[in-house]
Amino acid sequence: MDSAEQGPGDLVLGLPSPLVELGDxxxxxxxxxxxxxRDDLIHPEVPGNKWRKLKYNLAAVKDQGHxxxxxxxxxxxxxIRATAAAGHYVGLETVGVVRGEEHLPxxxxxxxxARRGMALTxxxxxxxxxxxxxxxxxxxxxxxxxxxxxxxxxxxxxGVRGCAELPSEIGIDFDVVCCATGSGGTVAGIASGLNGNSRALGFAVLKGGQFLHEEVRRLQRDATGGETANWALDYDFHFGGYAKRKPELDDFIxxxxxxxxxxxDWVYEAKMMYGLFHRIGSGDFARGTTLVAVLS
Known part of the structure; x- marks a missing residue:
């Protein structure tokens, strides 16, 4: 790792995250x-796009006196996990509003x-x-x-502004950056930060994710006041929906x-990598293409 960046409080971050060729x-x-x-190596508890999305939001919390x-x-x-960890390290109270009913344990x-101090509702x-x-x-x-x-x-x-910083860390020539997407922010940010003819490709991890197309556009407008056209979304590898899996995904992992x-990670990155290998095997990318897959 080239350097360590000191984040708020006691968060010591491994940035830029490593870029390693996949021999296969x-x-x-x-x-x-x-x-x-390898954004998953930025921090053991606040990894990857979670840190990138929280970075400027944590600064705003401080600036606004919350x-x-x-x-x-x-x-x-x-x-939710990463926010709880970040709050623990920077001395910030956190509340997680969870979809659905409480299930114990x-x-x-x-x-x-909860162990990191987050109040759950x-x-x-x-x-x-x-x-x-x-x-x-x-x-x-x-x-x-x-x-x-x-x-x-x-x-x-x-959050999009934080994710937009990722492409500048890639010190090679590349054609496509791939990421998993659940809410659209990571792919919106990566696409905003690209230069030249490079493109972003997001793999939706939830069923019925077509709404994300407009969400990515909205997020880019919120972040930069404009939109880019250098991105696409793939909706075919959700394996039944968010936090759902099938035996073929487990076999791939x-x-x-x-x-x-x-x-x-089977909720996000495994679906993205499965989809990427499937598309490569189907000949969707021309010979000579260089792709970067973001693990978060």
Whole structure:
């Protein structure tokens, strides 16, 4: 790792994250080169795009004088976990608003967030769909006190600004940057930060993710005041929906670990890498193409 960047409080960050070529005979057969952007190594508890999305939001919390950050996510949300960890390290109270009913014992993700001091509360699915509406937010603020609110997945204009810094860390010539996407912020930011003819490709991890197309455009407008056309979304590799999996995905994860010594996160990165290898094997990328896959 080239350097360590000191974040707020006691967060010591490994930036820029490593870029490593993936040696794989399936890639050589197709004449395609893949590099892994190891954003998962930025910090053990606040990895990758989670840190990038929180970076400027945490600065805004401080600038606005807040002591508490409230955010949203599903029961397996990596964003919830990372926000809890960030709050712990920088001395900030955190509240996680979780989609659905409480289930005890807590799953590993929510139990971790609770151990890091996050207060957990729950909204049924009907109320959760209204989470951005004023009456829902006012009720949460009335319960927990004044809060700086970060949307689901950390995807807002400030989160996009953080993700837009990633392409400048890639010190090679490349054609496409690939990432998993649940709320649209990472692909929106990466596309905003690209130069030249490079493109961004996001793999949606939730079923029915076509709404993300407009969401990416909205997020870019919030971040920069404009939109780019250098990105696309793939909706074919969600494996049944968010936090759902199938045996072929598990087999891919096991095989990838055996080949490369990396255990892929099954909620996000495994779906992206499965989709990427499928598309490479189908000849979707011309020989000589260089791709960067972001692990977060």
């Amino acid at each position: 005979d399936r890639l050589r057969e197709q004449g395609v080169t893949v590099y892994l952007k 002591k508490r950050l409230l955010t949203f996510g599903g029961a397996y949300s990596n964003h 807590l799953n590993e993700s929510l139990a971790y967030a 729950y909204l049924d699915r009907a109320a959760y769909r209204r989470k951005t509406e004023q009456d829902v937010l006012e009720a949460l603020v009335a319960e927990f006190g004044p809060c700086y609110v970060v949307p689901e997945g950390g995807s807002n204009g400030l 096991e095989d990838f670990e055996a080949r490369h010594g990396i255990t892929l």
